[in-house]
Amino acid sequence: MTFRAPTYVVLGMLRLGVKSGYAIKKVADASTQFILPTSLAQVYPELARLEREGLVTRREDPNGSRKRSAYQLTDEGRAALLRWLRSTRVPPFQFRDEGMLRLYFADSLPREDQIALIRRLRERARDAKTHLRRDILPSAESQSPAEVRFPVIAGRMGADTYAYWERWLARLEAEMGKEAASGHNPPGSGA
Amino acid sequence: MTFRAPTYVVLGMLRLGVKSGYAIKKVADASTQFILPTSLAQVYPELARLEREGLVTRREDPNGSRKRSAYQLTDEGRAALLRWLRSTRVPPFQFRDEGMLRLYFADSLPREDQIALIRRLRERARDAKTHLRRDILPSAESQSPAEVRFPVIAGRMGADTYAYWERWLARLEAEMGKEAASGHNPPGSGA
C-alpha cells in the first residue's frame, strides 16, 4: 500500500471531523484547494481503499431519507497520518506554475508585452491574496475550534506569499517601465 | 491540437537556441526544473508531434559519427510561442506542495513535533534558496547572451520566494518555541 498526498487530504479531513466524501470535497474546496486541488473522483475511491486497508471505518449515516456514509479514522488510520506528518522525507519544492514559466521565456516578447505579462502576473497574485484573505481565512478562523490553528497558519503562509509576489512583481514592473521610458533598449530585445 | 505547459518548455528552449531533445532535457534540468520538471519521455514524443504539426523542423546533425537531430522553430512555431506568452488566460496559482499540506494538518501532532515539522520546512526552503543561488543562477547569468534576461529574473523570483519562506517559517518557529517555553499550551493540542 502506497500513499500519496491526496490520501492524506482524506485522512487529515477525517481527523478534523469531516465525515462524508461529499463533505471532504466541499471543505477541501474552501481550504486545502489552494495547496492541492481535490476531486470527487479521487475522494470516493480513496475512501473505499482506505476502508479495505483498515485505516477508516464506514457507517450508514442517512440525512433524513437521503442515504449518506460517515467515515472515521481507526487507530491505524490516525497512526498513518502521524507517521506522514512526522516523516523527515519532504519532497522538493517546485512551483509548477505556467505563469512563472511564461516569465522565464518572456525574452521573446517585445518590451511592451513583457511589461503587460508582468502586470498580469502581479494582478493574479493580488487576486489570489485577496481571495485567501477574504474568502478562505475568515471561514477557517470562525469554523474551526480554538485548538485547531494550523489551517489558518497555512492559509496565512499562502496569502503572505501572494502578497510577497505582488510586491516583487510590482518592483520588476516599475524597473522595466523606467528602462522603457529612458529609452534604454538592450540590443536583441523584442520579438 | 491542444498544448500544455511541457509543450512550451520545448518551444521556449528551441527559441533560446537549444537544438536536440537530449539538450532540452539537460538545460531544463539546470533551469526550468524548479518551475516545471521535464522528462525525456515527454520531450521526444513532443518534438515528434510538433514536427508533425509544422511548428518545428528537424534535420540530421550528427556529432562525429554519433547521430543526432537538430530541431528549430518554424514561423508558425514562433507564433504559437508568442500567442502563449501573450495569452491573458493565466491559470490560478496553486502550491501543490506536500510540505505545506503537512503544515495544514499539523494540529494532530504534539507541540514538539509541530516545531520539528516547521524546522524541516524552513531548512528545505533554505536549501532550495541556496541551490538556486549557487547552482542555477550563476550558470544562467554566464551562459545566456546579454539580451536574454528573463531566465535570470525567473530564477531570482524563485530564490527570493524561498528566502521569504525561510524568514516566514523562522518567525513561526520562534513564536511556537516561545509559547512552549512559557508553558502556554492551548487545550486540546497534542496527538
Added chain:
DNA sequence: TATAGCATGTAATTAGTTACATGATTAA
C-alpha cells in the same frame, strides 16, 4: 415546478513518471 445543492459513484480520457532498450563516445 424547476433550479441548486446534497450525495455517491463509474468510465473515459489525459497527463506524467519510471523502467526498459540500445548504442556510440569520451574521460578516468
Added chain:
DNA sequence: TTAATCATGTAACTAATTACATGCTATA
C-alpha cells in the same frame, strides 16, 4: 577497460481530470 555522458526512443505503469449517470431534498 570501465564508468560516465551523449543520444534517442518505447513500454508499462501511475496519477489525475473530466464527463457521465443517478436520485433525493430544499428552496425560490
